[in-house]
Amino acid sequence: xxxxxxxxxxxxxxxxxxxxxxxxxxxxxxxxxxxxxxxxxxxxxxxxxxxxxxxxxxxxxxxxxxxxxxxxxxxxxxxxxxxxxxxxxxxxxxxxxxxxxxxxxxxxxxxxxxxxxxxxxxxxxxxxxxxxxxxxxxxxxxxxxxxxxxxxxxxxxxxxxxxxxxxxxxxxxxxxxxxxxxxxxxxxxxxxxxxxxxxxxxxxxxxxxxxxxxxxxxxxxxxxxxxxxxxxxxxxxxxxxxxxxxxxxxxxxxxxxxxxxxxxxxxxxxxxxxxxxxxxxxxxxxxxxxxxxxxxxxxxxxxxxxxxxxxxxxxxxxxxxxxxxxxxxxxxxxxxxxxxxxxxxxxxxxxxxxxxxxxxxxxxxxxxxxxxxxxxxxxxxxxxxxxxxxxxxxxxxxxxxxxxxxxxxxxxxxxxxxxxxxxxxxxxxxxxxxxxxxxxxxxxxxxxxxxxx
Numbered sequence: 001x002x003x004x005x006x007x008x009x010x011x012x013x014x015x016x017x018x019x020x021x022x023x024x025x026x027x028x029x030x031x032x033x034x035x036x037x038x039x040x041x042x043x044x045x046x047x048x049x050x051x052x053x054x055x056x057x058x059x060x061x062x063x064x065x066x067x068x069x070x071x072x073x074x075x076x077x078x079x080x081x082x083x084x085x086x087x088x089x090x091x092x093x094x095x096x097x098x099x100x101x102x103x104x105x106x107x108x109x110x111x112x113x114x115x116x117x118x119x120x121x122x123x124x125x126x127x128x129x130x131x132x133x134x135x136x137x138x139x140x141x142x143x144x145x146x147x148x149x150x151x152x153x154x155x156x157x158x159x160x161x162x163x164x165x166x167x168x169x170x171x172x173x174x175x176x177x178x179x180x181x182x183x184x185x186x187x188x189x190x191x192x193x194x195x196x197x198x199x200x201x202x203x204x205x206x207x208x209x210x211x212x213x214x215x216x217x218x219x220x221x222x223x224x225x226x227x228x229x230x231x232x233x234x235x236x237x238x239x240x241x242x243x244x245x246x247x248x249x250x251x252x253x254x255x256x257x258x259x260x261x262x263x264x265x266x267x268x269x270x271x272x273x274x275x276x277x278x279x280x281x282x283x284x285x286x287x288x289x290x291x292x293x294x295x296x297x298x299x300x301x302x303x304x305x306x307x308x309x310x311x312x313x314x315x316x317x318x319x320x321x322x323x324x325x326x327x328x329x330x331x332x333x334x335x336x337x338x339x340x341x342x343x344x345x346x347x348x349x350x351x352x353x354x355x356x357x358x359x360x361x362x363x364x365x366x367x368x369x370x371x372x373x374x375x376x377x378x379x380x381x382x383x384x385x386x387x388x389x390x391x392x393x394x395x396x397x398x399x400x401x402x403x404x405x406x407x408x409x410x411x412x413x414x415x416x417x418x419x420x421x422x423x424x425x426x427x428x429x430x431x432x433x434x435x436x437x438x439x440x441x442x443x444x445x446x447x448x449x450x451x452x453x
Contacts, residue, residue, distance in 0.1 A: 015210055015211070015214050015219075015222055015223065015226055016211060016214075016449060016450065016452045017449070018226050018230065019145075019146065019148065019210065019211070019226060019229070020148055020149040020150075020449050020450075021148065022148050022229055022230065022233050023148070023233050024148065024151065024155075025229060025232045025233045026232055027228065027229050027232050028146065028147070028155075028229075030206070031142075031143060031146055031206060031207075032143060032155060032158065032159060034205075034206050035098075035139045035142060035143050035159055035206075036158075036159055036161075036162035036165075037162070038098065038101070038102055038135045038136075038139055039135075039136065039139055039159060039160065039162040039163055039166065040162040040163065040165045040166030040169070041102070041105065041132070041135075041166060041192070042132045042135060042136060042163070042166065043162070043163040043164070043165070043166030043167040043170065044166035044167065044169050044170045044173075044192055045074075045105070045109065045128060045132060045166075045170075045192055046074075046167070046170075046285075046288075046289070047166065047167040047169075047170025047171060047174070047288075047313070048170045048173060048174065048188050048189070048192055049070065049071055049074065049125075049289065050071075050170075050174075050288060050289045050290070050291065050292050050293075050309070051170065051171075051173075051174030051178050051185075051188070051292055051306060051309075052174075052178065052185045052188060052189075053067045053070060053071065053289070053292070053293060054292045054293045054296055054302060054305065054306075055178050055179070055184065055185050055302065056070070056185060057293065058302070059182060059185075060118070062118070064412075064413035064416075065410070065413060066118060067293070067409075068409040068410040068412065068413060069122060069409075069410070070118075070121060070122065070125060071285075071289050071409035072405075072406045072407070072408075072409045072410050073122045073125045073126050073129070074125040074126065074128055074129035074132075075129060075285065075402050075405040075406040075409070076126060076129060076402075076406050077125070077126040077127060077128065077129025077130040077131075077132075077133055078129040078130070078132060078133030078398075078399075078402045078405065079129075079133060079399045079400075079402030079403055079405075079406060080129075080130060080133065080399070081101070081129060081130040081131060081132065081133025081134035081135075081399075082133040082134060082136065082137055082395050082396070082398035082399035082401075082402055083395055083396050083398075083399035084134060084395070085097055085101065085133065085134025085135065085137060085138050085391075085395050086134075086137050086138065086141075086391040086392045086393070086394055086395015086396060086398070086399070087254055087257070087391070087392055087395060088134070088391075089137075089138045089141060089142075089212075089391035089395070090212075090254075090257060090388065090389070090390070090391040090392050091254065093208050093209070093212055093213075094138055094141060094142040094145075094208060094209045094212055094391070095142075095204075095206055095207070095208045095209075097134060097135075097138050098135065098138060098139070098142070098206070099204050100131075100134075101131045101132065101134040101135040101138070102131065102135065103131070104127060104128075104130060104131030105128055105131030105132050105135070106131075106193050106197055107127075107193075108124045108125075108127035108128040108130075108131065109124075109128050109189055109192045109193040110189070110190065110193035111124050112124045112125070112128065112189040113186040113187070113189035113190040113193070114186070133398070133399070133402060134395075136378075136398060137381070137382075137391065137394035137395040137397070137398040138391060138394075138395070139159065140156055140159065140160075140378045140379075140381065140382050140394060141209075141382045141390050141391050141394050142209055143155060143156060143159050144156055144379075144382040144383060144390075144450065145209040145210070145211040145212065145382075145387070145390070145450065146209065146210075146229075149447055149448060149449050149450070150328075150447055151328065152379070152383070152447075152450075153327040153328055153332060153376075153379040153380075153383075153446055154324045154325070154327060154328050154379075156375070156378050156379035156382075157320060157323050157324035157327055157375035157376065157378070157379055158320070158324055159378070160320060160371075160374055160375040160378045160379075161316075161317065161320035161321070161324070161375065163316070163320075163371065163374065164313070164316035164317045164319075164320055164371060165317075167313050167316060168310070168313050168314060168316070168317075170192075171306070171309055171310035171313045172310065173188050173191055173192075174188070174292070174306045174309070174310070175303070175306045175307055175310050177191070178306070179302050179303050179306065207225045207228075208221070208225070210222035210223075210225045210226050211387045211450065211452055212387060213225070214387075214452070215387045215388050215452070254392075257388070257389055257392040258392065258396075260389055261389070261392070261393060261396065266384075266385065266389075266393075268441050269384050269441065269442055269443050270393070270397075271441070272438045272439070272440075272441030272442055273381060273384065273393075273397045273438075273442060274396075274397055274400045274401070275434065275435065275438035276336075276377060276435045276438045276439055276442070277377070277397045277398065277400055277401030277404075278400060278401055278403065278404045278431075278435075279340075279404070279431040279432060279434045279435030279438070280340070280370075280373060280374065280377060280401065280431075280432070280435050281401040281402060281403075281404040281405040281408070282404035282405065282407065282408045282428070282431050283343070283347065283370070283408075283428035283429075283431040283432050283435075284370055284374070284405075285404075285405040285408045285409065286408030286409065286411065286412050286424070286428060287347065287350075287366065287370075287425070287428055289408070289409050289412075290409065290412045291309055291312070291363070292305050292306060292309050293305075294416075294421060295308055295309070295359075297416075298421075308356075308359065308360060308363070309363075311360055311363075311364070312360065312363035312364050312366075312367050313367060314364075314367075315363075315364035315365070315367035315368045316367045316368070316371040318368060319339075319367060319368035319369060319370070319371040319372035319375075320371055320372060320375050322368075322372055323335060323339060323371075323372035323373070323375040323376050324375065327375070327376055327379055327446070328446060328447070331444050331446050332376060332379060332380040332383075332442070332444045332445070332446050333380070333439050333440055333442055333444045335372075335376045336373060336376035336377060336380060336436075336439045336442075337436040337437075337439040337440065338436075339369050339370075339372040339373035339376060340369075340373045340432045340433070340435050340436035340439065341432070341433070341436050342365070342368075342369030342372075342373075343366060343369040343370040343373055343429075343432040344428075344429040344430070344432035344433045344436070345365075345369075345429070346362055346365035346366040346368075346369055346370070347366055347425045347426075347428040347429040347432060348425060348426060348429045349362040349365065350362035350363055350365075350366050350421075350425050351421045351422045351423075351424060351425025351426060351428075351429075352421075352422050352425075370432075373432075373435075380442055380444070380445075381393070381394045381397055381398075382394045383443075383445040383450065384442060384443045384445065385451070386450075386451035386452060386453035387450065387451070387452045387453065388453060390450075412424060415427060
């Protein structure tokens with residue numbers, strides 16, 4: 001515990017150093033779990049839509065274009081939500097944005113279970129995307145700002161691994177609930193809204209980021225939070241020193257933060273980061289949103305298609321586990337680029353697979369490498385910007401990437417007509433290769449303290 005006589009406020013740098021040297025505590029675990037719940041909800045929503053599309057195409061007689069819009073309008077909401085969420089998180093704090101995004105998501109998802117036509121479903125899907133899009137970049141920024149530097153990358157990959165849990169839950173619901181009745185898809189939406197209520201309450205009980213508080217001059221609040229983590233770890237904080245001047249914040253307004261993304265210091269990393277996000281989003285969402293429908297079109301019935309998708313989904317978990325280990329051993333850029341190359345090779349094999357065994361094996365490899373790459377990407381994204389710019393940089397990268405996720409579901413039917421699955425997955429492979437090349441323009445800050453300017 002700190003001495004009562006030691007009343008001087010700590011500096012921002014000393015607060016950051018104290019966070020970086022902490023062991024992993026129960027408070028870290030609660031932060032990781034609370035943030036991971038939102039991540040799993042995002043994955044469950046996206047996963048459920050891939051199954052619901054296959055069911056509604058048959059039940060409502062949707063065209064491929066209409067089904068593509070159901071997916072894409074959600075990603076349009078995610079693109080707007082990601083860019084706004086990052087800006088709001090830098091302006092108003094990480095925790096408040098968390099809770100609001102889940103509230104928007106929960107209401108819109110629950111209402112989706114009651115829709116009777118395409119127009120209302122499209123409107124609600126936009127609001128679902130708005131909430132979830134703002135959540136992901138804020139979550140990775142939030143956890144990275146608490147994580148000790150030596151394990152920061154690993155914790156972010158573990159956070160991203162909640163995506164696999166959410167997608168697996170969606171696959172189970174898709175396999176057991178959606179085919180059970182004509183209203184199965186409605187029950188799937190209802191089940192997706194229930195955890196959002198719980199997660200929202202969890203989020204309100206989480207502390208604000210001390211790094212963000214310090215960047216806003218709220219040093220005493222930041223010190224209390226860091227001290228609580230130290231007490232949980234049985235640590236004793238070092239001598240306090242006077243607060244540093246607020247001029248260390250490099251971007252104090254929204255306009256300044258957006259402009260700073262393209263100043264000479266950050267220009268290359270911003271450009272390369274956006275290219276990676278674009279490539280990964282296009283290939284991932286183009287493939288995984290349509291896999292159940294592609295399998296149905298290949299002659300498998302709905303239940304068999306959903307069962308194969310569930311098996312393919314399970315390979316995401318070992319992908320995250322391997323990435324979480326390698327990211328602190330090989331570094332961010334090498335891990336990210338190699339998993340992207342593995343994704344490219346797997347995509348080509350999936351597109352040319354012609355037997356059930358080959359389809360499952362190639363699909364599992366695609367899940368393994370692609371989701372491992374996602375984990376590495378979310379780890380590196382918030383690290384390459386300072387605290388005053390971190391939410392904005394991560395949010396805009398995610399928002400730009402969502403542009404590709406909007407286009408991808410609409411492009412899949414066109415490419416399937418033009419060249420079938422081989423052409424479709426060859427294009428996805430090229431996207432992964434381009435993203436792997438761009439990854440080498442990023443800054444690798446593995447094990448290094450975050451920039452708290």
